[in-house]
Amino acid sequence: MSEPKDYSNLPTMSPLGAPLDWAWLRGAKSEWGVHPKPSPRGLTMLDIASGSYGEVPDHPAHRSMAPRGADIEAGTPDMGYILNDKADVWAENTRELYEEAVARQWSATRDIPWGELRELDDDVEHAMCQLCTLLTEVEMIAADLPAKWMWRMNHEFIEAKMFLCTQIMDEARHAEVFRKRALANGGGLLLSRNGATSLLRTIIEAKSYTQATALMHLLGEGFVLDLFRMGELIAPSDVEKRIFRMCMQDEARHVAYGTMHIRYSVEHDPDVAEEIHEALDHGEMVLTEFGTAPDVSTALAVLLAGGVEHVEDKGFPLSLEMTKKQFTSYLARCERAGISRVERTKIPLDLLGIDIESIRSAGRAA
Amino acid sequence: MRIDSLPFFAALAAEMNSHPERYQPLGEADMDVVVVMRDEPERPFAVRCAFEGIRCEHVVEVDADSPCEYRLDGPRAAWQAMFDDIAARGRATGLQTINSLALLGDDIRLGGSDPMGLDKFSRFNQTLQEFFDGASRVLAMEVAP
Secondary structure (H helix, E strand, O other): OOOOOOOOOOOOEOOOOOEOOOHHHHOOOOOOOOOOOOEOOEOOOOOOOOHHHHOOOOOOOOOOOOOOOOOOOOOOOOOOOOEOOHHHHOOOOHHHHHHHHHHOOOOOOOOOOHHHOOOOOHHHHHHHHHHHHHHHHHHOHHHHHHHHHHOOEOHHHHHHHHHHHHHHHHHHHHHHHHHHHHHHOOOOOOOOOHHHHHHHHHHHOOOOHHHHHHHHHHHHHHHHHHHHHOHHHHOOOHHHHHHHHHHHHHHHHHHHHHHHHHHHHHHHOOOHHHHHHHHHHHHHHHHHHHHOOHHHHHHHHHHHHOOHHHHHHHHHHHHHHHHHHHHHHHHHHHHHHOOOOOOOOOOOHHHHOOOHHHHHHHHHOO | OOOOOHHHHHHHHHHHHOOHHHHHHHOOOOEEEEEEEEOOOOOOEEEEEEEEOOEEEEEEEOOOOOOOOEEEEEEHHHHHHHHHHHHHHOOOOHHHOHHHHHHHOOOOEEEOOOHHHHHHHHHOHHHHHHHHHOHHHHHHHHHOO
């Protein structure tokens, strides 16, 4: 780095007579010369988390939009943040997930082979369109909810906010891709029932961000992630399979953030665990009502059966198997997040044939 | 080339590493996967594939129960059927995609003790599928005169 110059004789007034401030050039107290080294994939957020710039305070002293690590002038206005503890929003994998999200963006316009859609039987097209109607509706909650909370998050937690921005973009794309699919093959949007909105309202009205993230990332998106995984069985053609796979990758990032955020939160503030349990007590009940709603379950069963002819001997049994996988994954993630639900949940684990020991081992893996 | 062999997986890694243009659009992936193929129950073949960015940095033969982020474990015949489909069609199709196979779990099972590791199967699924699909070129080169 070059030697500092002599800045003592710089002008104090502009040519128009306005006062000039050179403090940034000769007096800032922030760390200078950290010089992070790019990794093979470029200069990542993990690379620049060095020196004082990588230190995320547990309880930030400022509540302004000043960048973390900057030399902040006294009297900077308070932005009215209410999430001012690191445990409120942080997850240990936040930076990694942000980089991953940026690197794995895709386009619903360009990356789906829309031209390969083929005409489907009437019942299958209707079922696909009904599922797309539902997914177009529910996906945007995972954009609206972070948007609701982000402006209340202390700006020192910038990486968490940046990750949530990627989630909002992801969810916009999911709403886009399912809306496009509903319209693209001769069908259209079908029925939007009360149940979906009731579930979404439960999530958006959560009292705290941590309750909201438990309901959305861990419960809601966890279930949708497993639904996307099952797109392999649901999808009538390779076009829909690709849609589900691409969405699955995005959704798994959101679940990874939520799981590790809940864990961080509970580890740093054990009192929050009960708050999360209360939210999930209610959320599981609403989700179960929603998941077993007659319209959702019939559309899924028709897709799984490949038509109405085999809905009873194939569709419903496969649907039950899917439900078992969804609850198993959800309960395992709860263990990993440090909020075991096995003893508390009202989900009929025996009835679903869920192996409790395999769920508990997820907690031990942490 | 036998699919339950280190040279086969080394060839898949080399194929991936020599075609970054196939993986760049999918984005970077960091995961540590163990693939287990069982022919004789007492002597399974297991290989660890370590992915970093858009490369497969290491393939190493390991014990079947070797620690990893997630494990794909199944009979050699099921893996062979998957790679045969890839070789015949250029990429996995229908129920022969790794996501389908692991989802059904009848033959190839997705395993791992940590849900965060297991979820990497979903997070980087298309990268893993592209890696396996590389077998179409690896196996084609083998039979080419």
